[in-house]
Amino acid sequence: MVEVKLQNIVKTFGETVALKGIDLDIKHGELFTLLGPSGCGKSTTLRIIAGLEYPDSGKIYFGDEEVTYLPSHQKGAVLVFQNYALWPHMTVFDNVAYGLKLKGMSREEVRKKVEWALELIKLKGFENRYPTQLSGGQQQRVAIARALVVEPKVLLLDEPLSNLDAKLRLEMRSEIRRIQRELGITVIYVTHDQEEAMAISDRIAVMNVGTVEQVGTPKEIYETPRTEFVASFMGKTNVVPAKVVERNGDRVTVEFESFRMEGLHYTGDSDTVVLVIRPERIRLNPVENGVSLTGTVDLVEYYGFFVEVIGLFGETRLIARTISDRGLEGLKPTKPVTFYIEKDDVIVLPKQQL
Ligand SMILES: Nc1ncnc2c1ncn2[C@@H]1O[C@H](COP(=O)(O)OP(=O)(O)OP(=O)(O)O)[C@@H](O)[C@H]1O
Numbered sequence: 001m002v003e004v005k006l007q008n009i010v011k012t013f014g015e016t017v018a019l020k021g022i023d024l025d026i027k028h029g030e031l032f033t034l035l036g037p038s039g040c041g042k043s044t045t046l047r048i049i050a051g052l053e054y055p056d057s058g059k060i061y062f063g064d065e066e067v068t069y070l071p072s073h074q075k076g077a078v079l080v081f082q083n084y085a086l087w088p089h090m091t092v093f094d095n096v097a098y099g100l101k102l103k104g105m106s107r108e109e110v111r112k113k114v115e116w117a118l119e120l121i122k123l124k125g126f127e128n129r130y131p132t133q134l135s136g137g138q139q140q141r142v143a144i145a146r147a148l149v150v151e152p153k154v155l156l157l158d159e160p161l162s163n164l165d166a167k168l169r170l171e172m173r174s175e176i177r178r179i180q181r182e183l184g185i186t187v188i189y190v191t192h193d194q195e196e197a198m199a200i201s202d203r204i205a206v207m208n209v210g211t212v213e214q215v216g217t218p219k220e221i222y223e224t225p226r227t228e229f230v231a232s233f234m235g236k237t238n239v240v241p242a243k244v245v246e247r248n249g250d251r252v253t254v255e256f257e258s259f260r261m262e263g264l265h266y267t268g269d270s271d272t273v274v275l276v277i278r279p280e281r282i283r284l285n286p287v288e289n290g291v292s293l294t295g296t297v298d299l300v301e302y303y304g305f306f307v308e309v310i311g312l313f314g315e316t317r318l319i320a321r322t323i324s325d326r327g328l329e330g331l332k333p334t335k336p337v338t339f340y341i342e343k344d345d346v347i348v349l350p351k352q353q354l
């Protein structure tokens with residue numbers, strides 16, 4: 001059993017504070033993703049877990065054992081990079097066998113293990129090819145096999161799919177999920193692609209400039225973001241600056257421009273807030289216990305299986321997404337439109353300095 005625990009990890013590079021005190025609790029057998037924009041500290045976190053870099057302060061545990069300053073070859077965490085880093089002069093077999101030979105395993109054992117790994121990644125029969133004779137996806141599989149064959153306690157994947165085209169990316173991410181489930185190993189996965197993170201992960205940590213803003217299942221992160229940053233990072237959404245003008249227990253009245261919404265849930269201190277409203281939660285027909293906003297149509301965009309209606313409410317643009325395009329014929333730019341939203345679908349969060 002390998003739980004990975006990070007306690008208050010701080011890392012600076014000269015003037016840059018790359019990690020400002022990271023705490024994480026990753027469970028055994030979990031596919032855990034670090035998600036965040038470029039430069040937020042994802043790779044640094046992985047490199048520290050791998051033992052390729054050491055923190056300025058803080059501790060790392062694998063299970064009960066503290067491993068903060070163990071060098072990478074003793075740690076049992078193997079990192080796979082986005083550029084695969086296969087040895088070009090070695091065959092697939094030799095690339096995968098490399099780590100085992102270093103361990104001094106017998107030829108027969110090595111052969112068995114490599115066979116097992118190639119079967120797992122569905123590349124049996126490719127033993128004698130060289131990396132240049134493989135597609136990007138196949139090279140990435142070999143890199144994963146090479147990591148798995150040494151039976152790591154933890155597999156670390158840093159943007160493993162970013163060099164692949166869109167279709168291969170989808171295939172490979174299911175493949176990674178399958179292998180992870182089959183082996184039941186702990187995987188820590190890094191990406192800046194929120195959709196990829198949602199599709200693949202048991203849990204996600206959303207990072208922003210060296211801090212973790214929220215940890216949760218994809219559903220928790222998407223449906224109940226705790227900060228404005230998390231809300232706006234998780235896919236296309238409406239974020240409207242507003243003011244709390246009245247409070248009644250945990251319900252508040254807010255105003256933006258000339259619009260007023262009553263009975264929204266909010267318990268924060270600050271009266272300067274944002275309203276986060278997912279486009280698919282905005283309806284074009286009245287809803288029970290809802291609020292409504294009347295404005296004009298700015299644009300209607302047809303995406304095939306859904307349609308987006310962009311409404312203009314004063315200066316504020318709101319996107320509504322609806323699956324059916326029936327009944328939308330009357331919606332033409334400059335014509336009036338009313339958006340309806342259930343009160344509990346308006347997430348009120350303190351305004352954040354982004
Ligand atoms: N070796 C280094 N020397 C100096 N600064 C570094 C070094 N490594 C990382 N940094 C800085 O630390 C911060 C975090 O970098 P990191 O590589 O962890 O980001 P990231 O989240 O992986 O970004 P990306 O999505 O672009 O890969 C950045 O500001 C980066 O410039």
Ligand SMILES: [Mg+2]
Binds near residue numbers: 042043044
């Ligand atoms: Mg990185």
